[in-house]
Amino acid sequence: MKSLYLINPKPDFPTYFAADYFAAAGLPSVAQIADLAIPSLAAMAQPYLDVTLCDELIHDVDTRADWDVVGITGKISQVGGMIRWAKHFRDAGKVVVIGGSLATLSPEVLRPHCDVLVKGEIEEIAPQLFSDLASGRFQSEYEGGRPDMGACSIPRWDLYPNERALIGPLQTSRGCPFHCEFCDVIQYVGRKQRHKPVPLVLAELDELYRHGYRAVFLADDNFTVYRARARELLQAIRDWNLRRAEPVRFFTQLSIDIATDSEMLKLCAEAGLTTVFIGIETPNEDSLRETGKVQNLRTNLVDSVAEFFAHGIAVIGGMIVGFDADTQHTFQTQLDFAQSANIPCFTVGALVAPAATPLRTRLQKDGRIRAGSEAAATPWSTNIVHPTMSGEELIGGLRWLVNRLYSPEAFGDRVQRFVEMLQPCVPRQLQNAPPRRSGRDIELDLYDLIGELRHAGPAEANLWSRIMSVLSHKPDAAPYVFGSLANYLQIRHMLNEGQFWEPQLAQIPTASQALSVLRTRPRTNLSVVQG
Numbered sequence: 001m002k003s004l005y006l007i008n009p010k011p012d013f014p015t016y017f018a019a020d021y022f023a024a025a026g027l028p029s030v031a032q033i034a035d036l037a038i039p040s041l042a043a044m045a046q047p048y049l050d051v052t053l054c055d056e057l058i059h060d061v062d063t064r065a066d067w068d069v070v071g072i073t074g075k076i077s078q079v080g081g082m083i084r085w086a087k088h089f090r091d092a093g094k095v096v097v098i099g100g101s102l103a104t105l106s107p108e109v110l111r112p113h114c115d116v117l118v119k120g121e122i123e124e125i126a127p128q129l130f131s132d133l134a135s136g137r138f139q140s141e142y143e144g145g146r147p148d149m150g151a152c153s154i155p156r157w158d159l160y161p162n163e164r165a166l167i168g169p170l171q172t173s174r175g176c177p178f179h180c181e182f183c184d185v186i187q188y189v190g191r192k193q194r195h196k197p198v199p200l201v202l203a204e205l206d207e208l209y210r211h212g213y214r215a216v217f218l219a220d221d222n223f224t225v226y227r228a229r230a231r232e233l234l235q236a237i238r239d240w241n242l243r244r245a246e247p248v249r250f251f252t253q254l255s256i257d258i259a260t261d262s263e264m265l266k267l268c269a270e271a272g273l274t275t276v277f278i279g280i281e282t283p284n285e286d287s288l289r290e291t292g293k294v295q296n297l298r299t300n301l302v303d304s305v306a307e308f309f310a311h312g313i314a315v316i317g318g319m320i321v322g323f324d325a326d327t328q329h330t331f332q333t334q335l336d337f338a339q340s341a342n343i344p345c346f347t348v349g350a351l352v353a354p355a356a357t358p359l360r361t362r363l364q365k366d367g368r369i370r371a372g373s374e375a376a377a378t379p380w381s382t383n384i385v386h387p388t389m390s391g392e393e394l395i396g397g398l399r400w401l402v403n404r405l406y407s408p409e410a411f412g413d414r415v416q417r418f419v420e421m422l423q424p425c426v427p428r429q430l431q432n433a434p435p436r437r438s439g440r441d442i443e444l445d446l447y448d449l450i451g452e453l454r455h456a457g458p459a460e461a462n463l464w465s466r467i468m469s470v471l472s473h474k475p476d477a478a479p480y481v482f483g484s485l486a487n488y489l490q491i492r493h494m495l496n497e498g499q500f501w502e503p504q505l506a507q508i509p510t511a512s513q514a515l516s517v518l519r520t521r522p523r524t525n526l527s528v529v530q531g
Helices: 020-024 037-045 076-091 101-105 107-113 126-135 185-189 198-210 227-242 256-260 262-271 285-291 301-310 330-341 358-365 391-405 408-421 441-455 458-473 475-497 511-515
Strands: 003-008 031-033 050-055 069-073 095-099 116-119 141-143 165-170 215-218 249-253 273-281 314-321 345-350
Touching: 003 037, 020 441, 020 475, 037 050, 037 069, 037 126, 069 076, 076 095, 076 101, 076 107, 095 101, 095 107, 095 126, 101 107, 101 116, 101 185, 107 116, 116 126, 165 198, 165 441, 198 227, 227 262, 256 262, 256 301, 262 273, 262 301, 273 285, 273 301, 273 475, 301 314, 301 330, 301 408, 314 330, 314 391, 314 475, 330 391, 330 408, 345 391, 345 475, 391 408, 408 458, 408 475, 441 458, 441 475, 458 475
Parallel strands: 003 050, 003 069, 031 165, 069 095, 095 116, 116 141, 165 215, 215 249, 249 273, 273 314, 314 345
Antiparallel strands: none
8 A cells, every 4th residue: 555644734934822831842843633634634544545644833844755655734824834845755756736725725835745635625526536646647736625514534643642632622613704905714614614414513623632732722713603503513522521521621712793693602611712812903993994894893892802801711812913904002901902802812903905815906906915925924024015004013012912912910900900810610510620740741841831931020920929829719620721821831932932022021031042041940730829
């Protein structure tokens, strides 16, 4: 049987939803969220080819083995690695196949670098693709459609290095009915949301649980947009979770308009959904109208966030600057909003115009796409020419915003008020489930890294003291706070790697510098972490 080596290249720069701070501390590399693509592809390919997986976030690419076919998947933030590995293996005489969202949305970028280009969703075309590769008689291009999600195979997690991933992913639907101008989701998987059958979702949960995951990311584009379906699935997940000896905490993405549905929020909490990512983007209503994010105009953003907290659900907020309606006053407005909303962690970045989006089409027509900007924009750059701000003013304002947003004092203020507002209402066995101090080494390392934050400098030591003080009065909030602190470690790592701090902050010891001494310290006592 011919061999297939599936590669998920590491991103070209540190991202928010990563765990690069592990490697910065001298520990083995870690994926915050396990890659879903390569185990899913392995399940479809295994009948035809002998499959080996490589998530480059965890392990180096094996260039020594004599693979027959090399498959590479990824998105725009991985374009550099995708092209680099494609060239390496083609130069070595291997058949190289590239697929994924970037291959679908920007096929011209990757077509010159592979023998086979796969566009679209793969389930319907997988038997032909992999049998063709096995026989050596393949086409130069394959294109999938919009498959029924009941046809999805259970990912081959037995082939993945689960011991070095913190969170397991599971996709229950594809597509989103909204039409935000800057989002490429609907260009890739469509506006009509398709749903995986509930029994298949539970079977995938069983598999993730069997491989040690006690945190699961429901990797849907908008988990609750079809509420009847969401209720059915949440009830099933709740009942499944109540039967576990060690309950699972869930994370997902959804829209802020769900805050008006108390029944839905209560059901989310009962199922163990403890953290959600919400694309808040901006409190500027003109900017929301401009980009078509009308669902965020139907509610008071600060009050809506408070509703999530009242139901025991933490929020990670998406924040964007650089809309046409934004001015140099926007950065202060965004900071004021963040501090009033009491969301500990935001993903902050400049607006970019991805390929195939309505925003890209509009700005190209107006001549406002920067030359040579087809590759990924880091969170600290943009491919858009703003109508009223220079590039230096926009990125300078973004630098000002993130440094103040993530100063230990401002971050500590938000965490403290978040804990005070949080009303944990998950099932009792979930609420009382402590972070495990046995089992996977990755979990032991995580809590040690969080504990080491207090040694990063005077400001971080004060941050730690404040957080531990408020937790002493509300210990049920500890799992939420640990998650925020882990995100904070990654954000500080991003800022330092991108050299995006301000001069007056440059002298503060960074988290990664302090964490490098981890191996010289004894393991953190969990009772200390819990205050």
